[in-house]
Amino acid sequence: MTWTLALTATANGVGAAVDTPDAAPRTVGYFPDVARAVRFAADEGGSRTPSRAVMIIPAGITEYDLKWFLGELVIAGIPAQQVQVRADYEILTTATDSRILLIDADRDIMVTPSGREPAAPSRATELAAESPTTVVLTGHPEEREKLDPEYDSLTPTILDWPQIALLALEHPSDLSLISPPEPGAEQPEEAAASTATPTAPAATRSTSTILLILLIAVAVVVAVAVLL
Numbered sequence: 424m425t426w427t428l429a430l431t432a433t434a435n436g437v438g439a440a441v442d443t444p445d446a447a448p449r450t451v452g453y454f455p456d457v458a459r460a461v462r463f464a465a466d467e468g469g470s471r472t473p474s475r476a477v478m479i480i481p482a483g484i485t486e487y488d489l490k491w492f493l494g495e496l497v498i499a500g501i502p503a504q505q506v507q508v509r510a511d512y513e514i515l516t517t518a519t520d521s522r523i524l525l526i527d528a529d530r531d532i533m534v535t536p537s538g539r540e541p542a543a544p545s546r547a548t549e550l551a552a553e554s555p556t557t558v559v560l561t562g563h564p565e566e567r568e569k570l571d572p573e574y575d576s577l578t579p580t581i582l583d584w585p586q587i588a589l590l591a592l593e594h595p596s597d598l599s600l601i602s603p604p605e606p607g608a609e610q611p612e613e614a615a616a617s618t619a620t621p622t623a624p625a626a627t628r629s630t631s632t633i634l635l636i637l638l639i640a641v642a643v644v645v646a647v648a649v650l651l
Contacts, residue, residue: 425444425474426441426442426443426444426467426468426469426470426473426474427441427442427443427473427474427475427476427477427592428440428441428460428461428464428468428473428475428476428477428501429441429442429476429477429478429479429588429589429591429592430457430460430476430477430478430479430492430496430588431479431511431584431585431587431588431591432478432479432480432481432484432488432489432492433481433529433584434488434529434530435455435529435563436453436454436455436456436584437453437454437456437457437460437492437584438450438452438453438583438584438585438586438587438588439451439452439453439454439460439463439464439585439588440585440586440588440589440591440592441464441467441468441473441592442592443467443468443469448589448592448593449467449589450585450586450588450589451463451464451467451585452585453583453584453585456495457492457495457496457498457499458495458498458499461473461496461499461500461501471500472499472500472501473501473505474505475505475507476496476501476505476506476507477506477507477508477509477588477591477592478492478493478496478506478507478508478509479509479510479511479514479587479588479591480492480508480509480510480511480600481510481511481527481530482510482511482512482525482532482534482538482539483530483532483539493506506601507596507599508599508600508601509591509596509598509599509600510600511525511534511561511587512525512534513596514587514590514591514594515557515559515587515590517594517596518590518593518594519557519559521555521556521557522536522554522555522556522557523535523536523556523557523558523559524547524550524551524556524557524558524559524577525559525561526542526547526558526559526560526561526570526574526579527542527561527562528542528560528561528562528563528566528567528569528570529561529562529563529566530562533546533547533550535550542570544571544573544574545573547574547577548573548576548577551577557580558577558578558579558580559579559580559581559582560574560579560580560581560582561581561582561583561584561587563583564583567581
């Protein structure tokens with residue numbers, strides 16, 4: 424069965440949602456790692472791996488974490504060429520068609536059209552008053568409960584990580600923060616290497632995969648930095 428998997432990457436795990444031909448897009452849950460998210464989602468999808476995956480990354484994700492998530496997808500059997508990478512802020516903006524003030528309780532930060540800054544109720548109130556704004560609060564329930572009650576006056580829309588993954592499926596986009604090379608396409612370094620002394624096929628494939636993940640990770644970190 425052809426199905427799509429969306430994963431919201433966070434420092435402590437991933438939120439998952441699926442879209443299958445026989446039902447509307449729906450959340451699957453929150454998991455400690457990509458492997459378990461893919462495995463549980465496969466029960467909904469009807470096959471071991473999806474035909475397409477959407478990775479949703481947060482503003483300010485580190486290069487290390489990005490490489491980790493991309494590598495986990497490849498290990499789970501999802502080729503990089505089938506992965507679309509979107510930013511959580513972009514998805515929320517697309518879904519609401521409005522200016523977004525995103526409060527991330529897990530990381531204690533706010534994300535605005537101009538970038539990231541420490542979360543603070545007074546500053547959030549100031550930003551929300553500048554122009555019509557949709558305030559979105561994300562994070563684990565226990566972290567959201569620790570937030571200052573003053574945020575309640577902003578009447579935020581509360582979204583768990585799987586719900587953001589669901590929004591990515593309900594509001595698709597053709598744009599991706601990365602465009603991985605097609606399988607078999609040689610990079611300049613690889614083309615030069617092909618004329619040198621042959622190496623073991625398995626080692627070559629492994630090296631190419633690692634290089635691809637590194638290139639994608641750097642490209643996405645740069646793209647997110649430009650967006651914010």
